[in-house]
Amino acid sequence: MSDPESPPGQGFALPSVRRVSLARPRNWLKSGWHDMRSNPVTSLSYGLLFGIAGAVVLIFSWSKPYLFTAAVSGFILIAPLLAGGLYEISRRQAEGQPATLLESLDGWRRNGQSMAMFGLLLALVALVWERTSAVIFALLVPGMAPDLSSFIFDVLLNPEFAGITLAWFMVGTCLAILVFAVSAVSIPMLIDRDVDFVTAMITSLRATVLNPDVMFLWAVLVVTLTLAGFATLLLGLVLTMPLLGHASWHAYQDLVEK
Template sequence: MSPARPLHWLRLGWADLMRCPLPGLLHGLAAVVFGGALLLLAGDSFWLLAGAFSGFLIVAPLVATGLYAISRSLELGQRPDLATAFAAWRPRDSRLVIFGLLLALAGTGWVLTSAALITTFAGSVVNSPADFLRVVVLADDDRHLFEAWLVLGAILAAPIFVSSVVAIPLLLDRGDSVLDAVATSVAATLASPVALALWATLILALTMLGMASLMLGLIVLLPWLAHASWHAYRDLVGPDDGARAA
């Protein structure tokens, strides 16, 4: 697979968003409202903000399940609407719930590990985002704590990304178990590591761009990435009509 293939997924995802914009934009708006509420509730509590942000990044692909259904419907030549997105959340299908709980546990593990690292090695107490900026990011010493924090985050995020990059759209599209979905996701990543590394970088960069715009950019960026993720799944795994769950 070409290393630049993720750019093709973004093009296809944008086309899906333009063909059926309402469900995606409503998803993005709901995420922004929820994120704003978290910021208000967290206030200056750095670790609560860090937990909320990490949880947002990790669980967002699961929340986008309805948008995968929109892309699948467009792929089949149908005319999806908001009901198509809502129908993706079937109460009888517990696999998405199980996977969501696993992602939530992973996010909690990162926040706790991050807190332990900063608390142990920071030059002073970090209780607020301003403290983190001053004590960790802009620290003028030889601790290299910020660099270590970034490396630790990458090490912990990599297996989460590898195990979930196609797992969630696969669970929507097929009747595979959670374990099989994770195994397929890992195999897809190992088969195209350079392309998937670029994909992870694009997801992070676009998400950070959305955050930097007071989160307003996420109204468009989140559904765009969700639709693109469906095409990444299709490209990496391919259709299997005989095994579809839906």
């Protein structure tokens, strides 16, 4: 049973957020699957775009193996913005409106300035993380491995570099948690409402803080399905990314009061 909560105080009012049960992510995925089945051509077209983006990530990182994890995590950071069209499809689906590929582009146009500002912030975070990873390994790991497999076994799994790898992993994890917390429902909210990106970020953070167990489970599912997409030679991304995009819309609808 949901439990709406609003911030105290007067003046500027943020949208109310709900407490939801730990079972809700399953329902989000189920509803996302329904939206994808109802709009297979449009949804899978976006999935194909995600697959192409994933291929670009792998091509870029294969020649720079020390950036592989940074590149993949950067892909996950930017993915909520790229899924704007999928959120629009789900929004139209709920209202009984057509959702062709052309019409789904309205998702980015409806609140374009705030979307652009939030996208710029995500891109900046991804760039900082990529540069940080490059500097750490360039300075501290001599004789960089020539390819991805060598890097995994010679650096990441090498006890000699365990301290560096652990510190790098912890920094990346903290950054990922922060970005997830402020972006979990931000983009769907920007598409659905005429709000600025700061309001959307604060609302997303409050929804995450109010539902730490639910959002932790949701983050694990997002990362797992995304990595599964990469592990299947990117073919899985064509299916998993539209599913997650639609499901994220339903997560927003569940977590944020109208």
